[in-house]
Amino acid sequence: MTRIKLTSKEKSELVIEGIVTIVLLLLLNLAIIVIARQIINESYTLENIIFGVKDVLAKTFFDSSFYSLGTAFMFFLGVIDLAVLFWRLIRRYKQMQLRHIISELHYIANGNYDHRIPFELSGDLGKVVESINGLVDSTVEAIEEERKIEQSKDELITNISHDIRTPLTSIIGYLGLIEDKQYHSEEELLKYTHTAYSKSKQMKVLVDDLFEYTKVRQPSTPIQAIQFDMEQLLDQIAIDFELDAHKKGMSIEVTTHPSPFIMEGDTEKLVRVFNNLISNALKYGKGGKQIILQAEKIGSEAVITIMNDGPTIPENSLSHLFDRFYRVEESRNQETGGTGLGLAIAQSIVVLHGGYIYAKSENHWTSFVMHLPLKQKIDTL
Structure with missing residues (x-):
């Protein structure tokens, strides 16, 4: 000055x-x-x-x-x-x-x-100068935030266009072959229609995930908070994934403390979080044998951990896991059919509940740790 x-x-x-x-x-x-x-x-x-x-x-x-x-x-x-x-x-x-x-x-x-x-x-003019500089700082921050939002929207549109174009090209191609009767047998016809059907489902998954992502990203999204038993919820989710885990040679184990584990939250949205995390563990935890779901009460928080003993995630990728469309390996999308939005959706739902989530990968275990408040401050609807 x-x-x-x-x-x-x-x-x-x-x-x-x-x-x-x-x-x-x-x-x-x-x-x-x-x-x-x-x-x-x-x-x-x-x-x-x-x-x-x-x-x-x-x-x-x-x-x-x-x-x-x-x-x-x-x-x-x-x-x-x-x-x-x-x-x-x-x-x-x-x-x-x-x-x-x-x-x-x-x-x-x-x-x-x-x-x-x-x-x-000094005096009133000094206060005026401080106020003007503070206002300019706030304006610059708002402009920068607006630029980031616009850039984020552009990236979102680009990624969506890319991910939709690939299956759509296949659908149009195979349907074109059928339209022009360029198949030699009923078996080949069924193969074309099956491929087009599979690609259509892949597009639907992307659209559904995109809709869910944009919905939970809104701060005004309501939380249908009810009181429930986290232990029962995790047990039910483990049962739902038991068959898929068995096919991949993996087992799912649930441990909670205390028992029963009573807390408040939107069970429908929390189930989406657990489904995304367990699906990721099954997709990317190749070679692993266990998926463990843990919940414990620490103070006024519920700390829930979903961990698997599959391949560890590189340190430089951990901080980007919750970025939309981010994948540790781009080739994994083709192998697993993932949209790259699952973890971003999970993080947004956890934030809506007033909590936070992070990942760690060490000692041959990859863990996703959620901290959720036991009681919701949001009014129940």
Whole structure:
């Protein structure tokens, strides 16, 4: 921060302001003295009172040879003149400061949002400068956030277009072959229709995930919070995935503490979170033998962990797992048919519940850890 430096023109303005003020004050003083003398000379009573006061003061406090009531009056006028001169110069100086501030503000308004008013001022003008700089900072943050949102929308559209175009091209291609009767047997026809059907389902999964993602990303999305037993919920989910886990040579184990585990939340949305996490464990946990669902109560939180002993995730990928369309290996999408939105949806649902989720991969275990409040502050519907 720096102090305002006046230009030569502004300094000249101050000098002229001072000279004009002094001249006006001298003329005013002269007028006051003339009027005062005229009043005193025309009023014998007032003149007698003044001379009486003068004699008393002279005898009591001062030597009459040094004392003059006129001198005291002139001194009084001089003090007032100095106060008026100081006030007018300060007022003009503050007007100049305000002009500098307005000039800086115009410079910022012309698009120079990285600039801040650099003046160090006291009083109200200092507060004005601080407020303007704070407002500019907030505006820049809002603009940057808006840019990120627009960039995020563009990336979302690009990724969706890419992921939809691939199965759509296959569907159009195979249906075109059927339309042109370019098949040699009923078996080949069924193969074409099956492929088109499979690609259609893949597109539907993407559209459904996209719809769910955009819905849970809205802060205004309502939470249908009810009281439920987390232990029963995890047991039911384990049963639902038991057959798929068995096909992949994996087992699902549930442990909770305490038992029963009573908490509040939107069970429909939480089931979506668990389904996404367990589906990922089954898809990417190749070679693993176990999927463990743990829930424990710590203070006012429920800490739920979904872990598997499949291949670990590289350290540099852990912080990006919840980014939409992010995949540790791009080739996995073709192998598993995933949309890349599952973990982003899971994170958004956890955030809606007032919690947070993170991943860690160490000691041959990959874990997704959720912290959820036991009681929801959101009003139940």
